Amino acid sequence: xxxxxxGEEINGRYVLKEYKxxxxxxxxxxxxxxxxxxxxxxxxxVALDHxxxxxxxxxxxxxxxxxxxxxxxxxxxxxxxxxxxxxMKFCDSGSAGDMVGTLRPTSEDERTIWRFIHDVAEGxxxxxxxxxxxxxxxxxxxxxxxxASDGTxxxxxxxxxxxxxxxxxKQSTRALKAGAPAYMGPERFSANPEPILSSDIxxxxxxxxxxxxxxxxxxxxxxxxxxxxxxxxxxxxxWSKNLNDIMRWCLEKQTWDRARADQVADIAxxxxxSQGEVCVEKLIQDMKGKVSSATKCGKxxxxxxxxxxxxxxSESQQEKNIEVNISEPIAPKTWRKKPLMGLTAIVxxxxxxxxxxxxxxxxxxxxxxxxxxxxxxxxxxxxxxxKKTKVSKEEKPNSATVxxxxxxxxxITPKVDSSSSTVRQGTLSLGxxxxxxxxxxxxxxxxxxxxxxxxxxxxxRDPKGRIAEAGDxxxxxxxxxxxSFGKWYKSDGTTETILLGE
Numbered sequence: 115x116x117x118x119x120x121g122e123e124i125n126g127r128y129v130l131k132e133y134k135x136x137x138x139x140x141x142x143x144x145x146x147x148x149x150x151x152x153x154x155x156x157x158x159x160v161a162l163d164h165x166x167x168x169x170x171x172x173x174x175x176x177x178x179x180x181x182x183x184x185x186x187x188x189x190x191x192x193x194x195x196x197x198x199x200x201x202m203k204f205c206d207s208g209s210a211g212d213m214v215g216t217l218r219p220t221s222e223d224e225r226t227i228w229r230f231i232h233d234v235a236e237g238x239x240x241x242x243x244x245x246x247x248x249x250x251x252x253x254x255x256x257x258x259x260x261x262a263s264d265g266t267x268x269x270x271x272x273x274x275x276x277x278x279x280x281x282x283x284k285q286s287t288r289a290l291k292a293g294a295p296a297y298m299g300p301e302r303f304s305a306n307p308e309p310i311l312s313s314d315i316x317x318x319x320x321x322x323x324x325x326x327x328x329x330x331x332x333x334x335x336x337x338x339x340x341x342x343x344x345x346x347x348x349x350x351x352x353w354s355k356n357l358n359d360i361m362r363w364c365l366e367k368q369t370w371d372r373a374r375a376d377q378v379a380d381i382a383x384x385x386x387x388s389q390g391e392v393c394v395e396k397l398i399q400d401m402k403g404k405v406s407s408a409t410k411c412g413k414x415x416x417x418x419x420x421x422x423x424x425x426x427x428s429e430s431q432q433e434k435n436i437e438v439n440i441s442e443p444i445a446p447k448t449w450r451k452k453p454l455m456g457l458t459a460i461v462x463x464x465x466x467x468x469x470x471x472x473x474x475x476x477x478x479x480x481x482x483x484x485x486x487x488x489x490x491x492x493x494x495x496x497x498x499x500x501k502k503t504k505v506s507k508e509e510k511p512n513s514a515t516v517x518x519x520x521x522x523x524x525x526i527t528p529k530v531d532s533s534s535s536t537v538r539q540g541t542l543s544l545g546x547x548x549x550x551x552x553x554x555x556x557x558x559x560x561x562x563x564x565x566x567x568x569x570x571x572x573x574x575r576d577p578k579g580r581i582a583e584a585g586d587x588x589x590x591x592x593x594x595x596x597x598s599f600g601k602w603y604k605s606d607g608t609t610e611t612i613l614l615g616e
Contacts, residue, residue: 118143118158124194128156128201140197144204154189155204161196170198180244184237186260186268202270203262210267210321211257215328219352225386227325227357232382233267234259234318238375241269242311248569248581252309254317255297256324296320296330300337300367301574308579310571312369315378319364326353331365340367356385356394363398368557369574370544370595376568377401377545403543546570547582549592557595564588564597573597575614588612 118141122130128145131153135142140159147154162170174191181187191200210230217223234254241249251258251269258271295302299316302309316337323331331347332339340346346365349358360381366372373381384392537560542549547570551562558564566582575596582588583605590600590612602610 118197124156124199125190125192128154130156145201147201153204154201156199156201158194158197158199162198163196167193167196167198174200180241180249182237182240183266184233184268185240186270203268205260205262205268207261207263207265209257209261210259210325211255214256214324217325217328219326219350221390224354224357224390227322228382228385228390229265230259230267230325231318231322231360232379232386234269234321235375235379235382237269238314238318239379242314242375243569248311250309250311251314251317253294253297254314254321255294256321259321295336295338296332296334298336298338299369300340301369303336303338303341304574306575306577308574308577310369310574310579311375311569312372312571312574315364315372315375316366318378319361322357322361322364323347323349326350326357326361337367354390356390356392359394359398368595369571370546370557372545373398373401374545374568374570402545551592554594558592559594561591562589564592564600572602572612573614576612580612 118130120130120133124130124145127149128147130143130145132144133141134144134155140157142155142157145154145156146152159170171191171193174188186202186205189201189203191198193199213226217226238251238254241251251271253271254269258269260268260270262268294317297317297320299313301307302313320331320336326349332344346362346367349361360373360378363373364378381394381397384397385394537552537554539551540553542553542556542558546568547564547566549558549562549564551558552560554560564587566584566586566588568584569581572580572582572588573596582602585605587603588597588600589603591598597612597614599613600611602612604610
C-alpha cells in the first residue's frame with residue numbers, strides 16, 4: 115500500500131500541497147489543479163479492492179450530477195493507487211466543526227446557528243427529493259458541513275450509499291472504530307436500523323445541540339439513550355426558546371413526529387428574516403395542523419429557554435403545575451391570577467364535604483368513614499376548620515374514630531384524564547401524511563387510511579425502505595404508529611400489498 119504524500123501528482127492534474135485532516139473514511143488534502151490553475155480540495159477514501167472501487171465510481175457518477183447552493187458538489191473523481199478520490203471546491207474557512215465550543219448565547223452567535231440550520235436543511239431538502247430515489251446523507255454532523263468564503267454552509271460527503279459505507283467499513287479498521295453513533299437517531303439502534311430521511315433530521319438536531327452547548331447530547335451516545343428512556347435535552351439558559359423548540363422537534367424519538375427538511379428550512383428562514391421575532395412554537399404547531407388558542411407566544415425575553423419564563427406557557431399549563439395543600443399557607447405568587455376566587459372555592463368545598471360527612475354520620479353511626487366517588491389522598495385540616503369538627507360530649511367518640519373521620523372529610527381526588535390511552539376515530543396530521551381512522555395515544559392504532567402529502571418512507575420498519583409519493587394512499591391496519599398490513603394505492607395507478615406484521 116502506497117502512502118499518500120505531499121507533492122504526489124494525481125491523475126496527471128492535481129498536485130498535493132497540504133494535508134488538511136482525516137475523517138471516518140479517509141483524508142483531505144489541499145491540491146493544485148493544473149488544468150484550471152486553482153486550488154481544490156481532494157478527498158481520498160480508504161483503499162478498496164477491485165469490486166469496492168467499481169461500486170464507488172458507479173455511485174459517484176450519480177452524485178456528480180447533483181447541483182445545489184448548499185451542497186459541496188463533486189468536480190472530479192477517480193482512483194489512485196487503490197484509493198478512490200474526488201475533488202471539491204476548497205473552503206479555506208474550515209468546517210462547522212471548528213465552531214464547536216466557540217459559540218456563546220449572544221444574538222450574533224445564535225444567528226450563526228440559525229444560518230447553519232437553514233443552509234443544512236435546504237441542502238437536505240434537495241437530497242431528500244432527488245428522483246428516482248431520494249438520497250439519505252446518513253452522516254450529518256458539523257465536521258461534514260464546510261464553510262464557503264461568503265459564509266454559506268455546504269454539506270459534503272453525500273451520495274455515499276449504505277452499500278459503499280459497508281464496503282469501506284469492512285476494509286477500514288478506523289471506520290469500524292469511529293463511525294458517528296453520537297449523531298444517529300434511536301431508529302438506527304433498533305432491530306431494523308435502516309437510515310431513512312428523518313434520520314438526517316435527528317442528526318441535524320444533535321448538531322444544533324453540539325454547536326450551542328459545545329458538547330454532544332446524550333453524552334455522545336446518540337439515540338440509543340432515548341431507547342433506554344432518556345428525554346430530549348434542553349439548551350442551557352441564554353439561548354432562545356425558538357432555537358430550543360426547533361432543536362427538540364428535530365430530536366423527536368418517533369420518526370413520524372420529526373420535522374421534514376423543508377419545514378426546518380422554512381422556519382429558519384422566517385427567524386432570520388424577522389430577526390428572531392417570529393414564534394417558532396406557533397410555526398411548528400401550524401405545520402403539524404394543531405394550532406389552537408392555547409398556544410401563546412406573546413412578548414417575552416427572546417433569550418429565555420425556560421418555558422415558564424414571562425408567561426410563555428399558557429395559563430392552563432401553569433395551573434396544571436400548581437399543587438394545592440390547604441394545610442399550608444397559600445403563597446401570594448402561586449395565587450396571583452385569581453386569589454380570592456381560588457381560596458373561596460376550596461373553603462366552600464371543604465365545608466360541603468364536612469356537612470355531607472356529618473349528616474351521614476348521624477344516620478349511620480356505625481360507619482367510621484365516608485365513601486367518596488374516587489380514590490382519595492388524605493390532607494391535613496387547617497386549624498380554623500378543625501375547630502368546627504369538635505363533637506358534643508354526649509357522643510363521646512374515641513380518638514381513633516375522630517382521627518379516621520378527619521381523614522375521610524379532607525380526601526380530595528384530582529381528576530385524571532385517561533382519554534389519551536383510549537382508541538378514538540379521527541384525523542391526525544403527521545407532517546408528511548394525514549391519517550384518518552383509529553387513533554390511540556396520538557398515533558395511528560387500528561384500521562384507517564394514510565394519505566401521503568410528501569415523499570416519505572412507507573414505514574420505518576419496512577426492510578425494503580420503500581418510498582411513498584405525495585398522493586399515495588395506504589389503507590390498512592396500524593399498531594402503535596407502525597404499519598402492520600395494508601394495500602398501497604400509488605399515485606401512478608398501481609397497487610401493492612404490504613405485510614410487515616406487528
